[in-house]
Amino acid sequence: MSSLLSYLPQAEGLLPKWLFFIGITAVGNLVQAYRTLHFTAQVYLSPDARVKPPPGAAHPSLTTPLHSRTFGTWTLLQGLVRLYASYHVHEASWYQxxxxxxxxxxxxxxxxxxxxxSVKWNKGLAAPVIVSVSTTVWMLVQYGEYVRA
Structure with a gap:
């Protein structure tokens, strides 16, 4: 177990571990976004009752297979930046x-x-909103604790 822990970011505090966690989660999101519309369609639920569920989804959404894969790729890029920043949290450029x-x-x-x-508030949208808002606030508040001039 200790050999696995040695791969985690070694910087003090929880923020580097959190950045690592949400970076890894983004990689998982890529896999699911390429395999199914289900989860991406839950994030992008349509407020328009006339919109029908996409194939394989239970909820109305404007999500298409192309949109799901694009979203997955975008999330992967963000996740890779967060993963790298988790190991370089003291460097201003990666933190920023x-x-x-x-x-x-x-x-x-x-x-x-x-x-x-184009989307309505729901549990699928709540997760990325809560993570992005709380992580932004956390990083702004902690900037001076991590970034070294």
Whole structure:
């Protein structure tokens, strides 16, 4: 077990471990986004009752197989930045890039929900919104604790 733990980020505090965790989760998201529409369609539930569920999904969504794979690839890119930043949390450039990935996620999900009205609030949307908002706030508050000039 200790040999497995040695692969985790070694920096003090929980933030590097959290960045590692959400980075690994993004890799898992890539796999599911390429295999099924089910989970991506839950994130992008349509507020329009006239929209029918996509094939293999139980909820109305504008999600297509192409959108699901694009979303998975986008999530992988963000996850890779977060993974790398988890090991380089004291370097301003990697810390800032990881922070920006969360700001981009906040903008994307928030604008689809509040600005464009293309998705409705639900548990599928709540998870990425909560993770991106809380991680952004956490990283802003802790910036001086991790980044070394």
């Amino acid at each position: 890039l990881a922070l920006i990935t969360n700001v981009v996620a906040m903008w994307h999900f928030g604008s689809e929900w509040l600005l464009f009205g």
